[in-house]
Amino acid sequence: MIVKNTGVSIILNLRKRGFRNVELAKMLGVSRALISQHVQKLQELGLVDKGREINLTNSGRIIAEQIHLVNHNLDFLKKDPEFWNRHDLTGIPLHLLFRISELECCEVATSDNELFPYISRFFEMISDNDPIKMITCILLPFNFSLKRIDEAIISESLLEKVSNYGRIYLMKNPRIFCLISDNAFCMSLPKLSGELDTKAGLISCDASAVRWGKELFEYLKLNSQSANFSSHP
Missing domain, CATH: 1.10.10.10 (Winged helix-like DNA-binding domain superfamily/Winged helix DNA-binding domain)
Incomplete structure (x- = not known):
């Protein structure tokens, strides 16, 4: 306490x-x-x-x-203070930061060599027909069934480089990477230096974490602009 x-x-x-x-x-x-x-x-x-x-x-x-x-929140954060203190949390809206303990069932997945070490596990947690929502500030260095992305919030700078997602919404800089389905959630945050931490992130199939992730997506979507690919051949 x-x-x-x-x-x-x-x-x-x-x-x-x-x-x-x-x-x-x-x-x-x-x-x-x-x-x-x-x-x-x-x-x-x-x-x-x-x-x-x-x-x-x-x-x-x-x-x-x-x-x-x-x-x-204190009980949750003191379980892994190093993870939370070495990342930039400004990409998370304040009302969700206040409820950060809803991610208490998330595992911190890390790897010295593998990029986004939780990605394969995320896809193991969901069915082939699960629609996926994505938030990303970077162009991913690998292809992971992009046709399954139902909605994506991306950095404005990425618009010319992607066209194979579902509905796309633009933000100046989302400062986060996140995948959300009905059954799983995963997220990477920027380091304090500003670059996205691709070697560590959170993953969970817990309902509270999934609900938190969906609220994050919907909040950012409200603050994004829908992309029109007809003007970007």
Whole structure:
């Protein structure tokens, strides 16, 4: 827990239901007098109501969920701080960074020699008919069933070099590489130096990671421009 005190612990324990003073004191291993002191402060802040039981107000529920999310993100990030601290995360919109712990089931795949070491595994996780969404800031150095790309968000500089994807959307610089299907997700991020890290990335078939990846794609698509190949023979 990034912040730990009695007031925060009371808020987190009230996330699911209300409790009486004596129950909170027993759960937290503190005196009833200390619980009463902190509950009074929380009441003054408009975060709890006190009747027969102590319950969160609507404001309290918002704060409780934010604290819970921060703690969940911290638990996730400290599992591999080196990976997250040596990459540039500016290509990920802020609202998805706040939910980065939804990628907790992702594996960090690395290789000293192989480019995008998770690509083959991604295709093993999906069926032959699964449509694929792609986000890329580089021209890929290999061909991997390009006809299966249903939608792609690419850098504007790549438009003249690709024509065999499905629907294409243009961004100035997506600063990311990502593949998303209904059953799998993988992603590479730029290094702090700016170049895309092609030797390490995330991969998962977890539903939360797939959902996170789809939200990333749809958000970037809304901020992209549809390409018209009729003007690019």
